[in-house]
Amino acid sequence: MNTDPCVHCGFCLPTCASYRVLGTEMDSPRGRIYTLKAIANGELSLDATVAKHFDSCLGCLACVTACPSGVRYDQLIEATRPQLNAPELRSSAQQAFRKLLFALLPYPARLRALLTPLRLYAGTPLQALARRSGITRLFGPQLEALDQLLPPLAPAGFRDDFPLVVPAQGPRRARVGLVLGCVQRLFDPAVNQAAVQVLSANGIEVVIPPSQGCCGAVTHHQGELSQTNELAIGLIQSFEAVVGPGKPAGAGPLDAVLVAASGCGHTMKAYGRLTGSSFSAPVADIQEFLADLGLSQPFLAALQPLTHADGEPASAKRPLRLAYQDACHMLHGQGISSQPRALLNAIPHIQLREATEAGVCCGSAGIYNLVQPEEAAALGQLKAKDLAGTGAELAVSANIGCSLQIRRHLQELPQPVPVLHPMQLLAQSYSG
Structure with a gap:
């Protein structure tokens, strides 16, 4: 792993999600690169304490976009991740929870079997009561985070x-x-x-x-x-x-x-x-x-204005205000930014509002909001306030993890903001 290009300029710090909420140098890209150099030089060993500072990384890749020296932190953290799975670096409870997630999340049939009985709970007054009463906290922060992210489960x-x-x-x-x-x-x-x-x-x-x-x-x-x-x-x-x-x-x-x-x-x-x-x-x-x-001409011709929450169709006089949330692995990982906005702008009478810190992670980051729930919640709250601060009536996200994360925190605001995928808005507009 080549860490030499890093000149420790600090341009990565304001973009780093973990540094934003933890505020410690060791939990920043610059600090982790310094740690990797020390490990490579035999000055430091990768023990459980050091591993925590790598586990705090969301892998959002915002630092890669920000770095003026072209440091490929994405390659550095990807090469480091497998080493963090050594059993001595995490507690037995942490290991067991990760194994449970990896045995369920990638397997739809298993996940469906687990979620089937929860269809009577998710999105119902019972779930709302459980959250208000605080009973979900009794099961620990990880399981509480799971419940907070659990949406109503549609039959489809x-x-x-x-x-x-x-x-x-x-x-x-x-x-x-x-x-x-x-x-x-x-x-x-x-x-x-x-x-x-x-x-x-x-x-x-x-x-x-x-x-x-x-x-x-x-x-x-x-x-x-x-x-x-x-x-x-x-x-x-x-x-x-x-x-x-x-x-x-x-x-x-x-x-x-x-x-x-x-x-x-x-x-x-x-x-x-x-x-x-x-x-x-x-x-x-x-x-x-x-x-x-390019969207086809028949499709474009069929697009109709979407409606406001009060049922009134959007118009030139009263456009529907949308805030598009840039998912990290789309923006920083794939360089996709203008395309989603171009598609949304094809819908008549919408107005895109830009978040102040669009490039900062929402805290989802795969399983991060489950294994690091406190840090993820702090980031989710920041993202929700940023999106709501645009005055948008709808938030738009093109990644399921981000949608679940920001939906949770936008619902906690005094004026909740719904979250939809761009394809849903295009389909709604096409269907009239």
């Missing part, structure tokens, strides 16, 4: 009923594969439904392998290399099983493999480096692909 999240191939409406302009994701598939199934509707309405044929699993992003971001490799290969194979000569989705090649969750897209774009294998088509975020291809 407990089944995969997409057809293998969704035909394009009108002349076919492209043929793509769609990755449904694991957490998004269960916790916010309306996003995938909207994504399929928008793609099809834009003349794009969509292939959705029924046996697809997790992309491996949640384990990749925590240095679990073996499990990440297994999940990535499995996802690639699920597409290979249905696309090609004599296969059920047809012989035609895919123009791209799309995903509507930016954390997933960041990892999937690195498959070649991580696993030595990759899809037969390039990976793209759905917004990136649609913006590059």
Whole structure:
């Protein structure tokens, strides 16, 4: 790992989410790079105390964008993560909780089995009562954080009923594969439904392998290399099983493999480096692909104004105010910023409001808001105030982890602000 380019200028500090809430040099990119140098020179050992300062890192990559010297902190933290999984560096309780998360989150069938009885609890007055009474605190900060993030569970999240191939409406302009994701598939199934509707309405044929699993992003971001490799290969194979000569989705090649969750897209774009294998088509975020291809003229012509909370349609006189939240692995990891805004601006009579600190992490960061709940909550509150401070009526997020995180904290404000995915807004506008 080459840490030499770091000149300790401190430009990374105001962008670093962990430094913002902890305020200690060891919990900043500059401090962690200094620590890595000391370890490499034999001046320091990676023990449990030192490991905590690396565990406090969200991996948001904002420091990479800010660094004037071009230090690849993303590569440094990625190489360090696997070392942090040594059993002596975390308590037995921490290890057990992480193992539980990695045994559940990447496996939709297991997660559905666990969540099925919770459908009678999530989003109901019973959950609200449990939160108000403080009873959830009795189970510890990690399980309390799980409950705080648990949304109402829609029936669509407990089944995969997409057809293998969704035909394009009108002349076919492209043929793509769609990755449904694991957490998004269960916790916010309306996003995938909207994504399929928008793609099809834009003349794009969509292939959705029924046996697809997790992309491996949640384990990749925590240095679990073996499990990440297994999940990535499995996802690639699920597409290979249905696309090609004599296969059920047809012989035609895919123009791209799309995903509507930016954390997933960041990892999937690195498959070649991580696993030595990759899809037969390039990976793209759905917004990136649609913006590059261009929305079709029939789709654009059909877009209608969205409505305000009081039911009045947006108009030139009273536009609908939106605040777009830049997910870290989209903005800093993939360099995607203008494309989502361009798509949203196609909707009549919307007004985009920009947050003051759009590049600072919301505190979700994969499983960070579960394993570091106090720091994550502080960041979530900062992000919620920043988004609400724009005066927006709706917050817009293109990553499931961010959506769950900021939705939780926006709901705690005196005037709660709903959170939707850009594809949902495009689908609503198209449907009139």
